[in-house]
Amino acid sequence: MVRPDTVIVGGGIAGLVAANRALQLGLSAVVVEAGADENYLCNTRICGGVFHLAFQTVAQRPGKLRAAIEDRTFANADPEMVDMIVSNSARVVPWLTAEGVQFIRGGPEQYQFYTLAPPKWNRPGLDFRGRGGDVLLRRLIANFRHRGGAIIFNARATGLIVEGGRCAGVTVDNHPDIRARSVVLADGGFQANLNMVRKFVSTEPGQVKQRNAGTGLGYGAMMAEQAGAELVGLGAFYGHLLSRDALVNDRLWPYPVLDHLAAANIVVGKDGLRFCDEGLGGVSIANQAAKLAKPSEIFVVFDDMSWRGKPGTYHVAPPNPHLEREGGTVIRGDTIAALASAADIAPAALAQTVEMHNRSIRKDGLEVQAPARTTLRATPMPIVKPPFYAIPACPGISYTMGGIRTDRHAQVISRDGQPIPCLYAIGATTGGLEGGPQSGYLGGLSKSTIHGLVAAEQIARRRGSLNHHATQ
Incomplete structure (x- = not known):
């Protein structure tokens, strides 16, 4: 040559x-x-x-x-x-x-x-x-x-x-x-x-x-x-938050992504506690989740307004309705306590986290949450209208x-x-x-x-x- x-x-x-x-x-x-x-x-x-x-x-x-x-x-x-x-x-x-x-x-x-x-x-x-x-x-x-x-x-x-x-x-x-x-x-x-x-x-x-x-x-x-x-x-990496089922179900990647639901609501571990600033958007949430000891033991928690509104129905092949159609898990409960029980999330902690989230929105005090929440990439929505939802999630990595x-x-x-x-x-x-x-x-x-x-x-x-x- x-x-x-x-x-x-x-x-x-x-x-x-x-x-x-x-x-x-x-x-x-x-x-x-x-x-x-x-x-x-x-x-x-x-x-x-x-x-x-x-x-x-x-x-x-x-x-x-x-x-x-x-x-x-x-x-x-x-x-x-x-x-x-x-x-x-x-x-x-x-x-x-x-x-x-x-x-x-x-x-x-x-x-x-x-x-x-x-x-x-x-x-x-x-x-x-x-x-x-x-x-x-x-x-x-x-x-x-x-x-x-x-x-x-x-x-x-x-x-x-x-x-x-x-x-x-x-x-x-x-x-x-x-x-x-x-x-x-x-x-x-x-x-x-x-x-x-x-x-x-x-x-x-x-x-x-x-x-x-x-x-x-x-x-x-x-x-x-x-x-x-x-x-x-x-x-750091570019990626999105996905259904946990994407780990074993190839119909659930690269879409739907859970970014918009997560950024407008809360993401918690099995302990019912938030671990990230959801307001930074899906790429940041995925990165913060990947740093956890158990990155796939997390949940996106939201209510019926989010599921039926823009967070749930927005973007390419949005989670509503595609996630369940393709075999993804969506957990429902008429109350936060029922949701926690069905998802195996600590009930008292989840109830407290949801209440803090809602109170912070009402009083414009997002920064007092732990961790603090910003509104740089998304406006938070209250979690008040039943049924309530939890989607088991995991981070997905596209490129470093x-x-x-x-x-x-x-x-x-x-x-x-x-x-x-x-x-x-x-x-x-x-x-x-x-x-x-x-x-x-x-x-x-x-x-x-x-x-x-x-x-x-x-x-x-x-x-x-x-x-x-x-x-x-």
């Missing part, structure tokens, strides 16, 4: 955007993909398809977008990464559209303005063939091949070749080493590596539903760390938010604070933007697209070809 300008590890959206942009800029590129063939699973293929940043449209003006990112991350995002995202966000949809990717307006919220077409079916379960993310990957693969790029399947990169302080290629299972003038790590997070999840995310990974393609094993992060890279923010530290050009940063020459990382294998103490989520598809464009352009810049192809 002729030594390419870059070898890209991973064939998700980040890797394929980088690969296509590299060829646009006159570079040569090879993609190494662990999947067996072009129908390989990855998170992009099964994604929801919404291109947003901090729940703002990617076309949002920079000032408002920056404020939204700082708000969602509680100002914990690396300012250099924020600058990179804000200055490139407007390019996402035009570039993908030029590649033949189609968008529709996916819902009433402005952040849903750019949703992949055709959209996912509005029903539970993992049903993605011929829909948004699947179609996007097929288009980008076809474009890459048409431009002369090569994809090597059934080839997992396991190590970096470093010569003279520079990254010079990768070692690959089931394939000879691939030498290249640069390497781009784009193999996603480590969510499916249970040992890493146990170390950084949850001591009980078996009680956290793998709400993902099962392909994110963290090889990129481990390879980079062995080469001297700094890893940052490894404790921490990983390899990079700079604004997607260059990997070493533990001594300097770029590692010719080594880049993009998408969910990176850290420093999402996550943080409050698990701030920004939007994986948009982030990955921007990272891919930026990495390819930096490689071209260093090769001296960017100016010759800048308009492509």
Whole structure:
């Protein structure tokens, strides 16, 4: 094989955007993909398809977008990464559209303005063939091949070749080493590596539903760390609160999610006590639940108004009516005491927790609860109208938010604070933007697209070809 300008590890959206942009800029590129063939699973293929940043449209003006990112991350995002995202966000949809990717307006919220077409079916379960993310990957693969790029399947990169302080290629299972003038790590997070999840995310990974393609094993992060890279923010993940039955019933993931019910009401353990600030929203609740000693022994508790109203009937394949239709457990009681008995929750403690919740709403004293509750992401609803409900729940992990530290050009940063020459990382294998103490989520598809464009352009810049192809 002729030594390419870059070898890209991973064939998700980040890797394929980088690969296509590299060829646009006159570079040569090879993609190494662990999947067996072009129908390989990855998170992009099964994604929801919404291109947003901090729940703002990617076309949002920079000032408002920056404020939204700082708000969602509680100002914990690396300012250099924020600058990179804000200055490139407007390019996402035009570039993908030029590649033949189609968008529709996916819902009433402005952040849903750019949703992949055709959209996912509005029903539970993992049903993605011929829909948004699947179609996007097929288009980008076809474009890459048409431009002369090569994809090597059934080839997992396991190590970096470093010569003279520079990254010079990768070692690959089931394939000879691939030498290249640069390497781009784009193999996603480590969510499916249970040992890493146990170390950084949850001591009980078996009680956290793998709400993902099962392909994110963290090889990129481990390879980079062995080469001297700094890893940052490894404790947080993007995910949702799911029915506990999703652990054994595949019809209950990736949807319905319980986020809206949970954020508007309370989430308790078997002891009847709250353990998190529900007002921070579903991603935060899932992260806080994963830190518990028993993450799957939790319940979302609410009343009939919530079940029949927006919290219960909102979003993709909402829990009402889909959860029970697909075999999920919904426990009911005409009183809180009866509900506690049916759900095996400590009755006195649950009654006290519900009363405190209702009293705090009436008196606008949410902060006096323990733990304190905010209204940053959701407005709480009283739990007063019978029947009362409890749904056994568990956290579901879609992708980890921490990983390899990079700079604004997607260059990997070493533990001594300097770029590692010719080594880049993009998408969910990176850290420093999402996550943080409050698990701030920004939007994986948009982030990955921007990272891919930026990495390819930096490689071209260093090769001296960017100016010759800048308009492509």
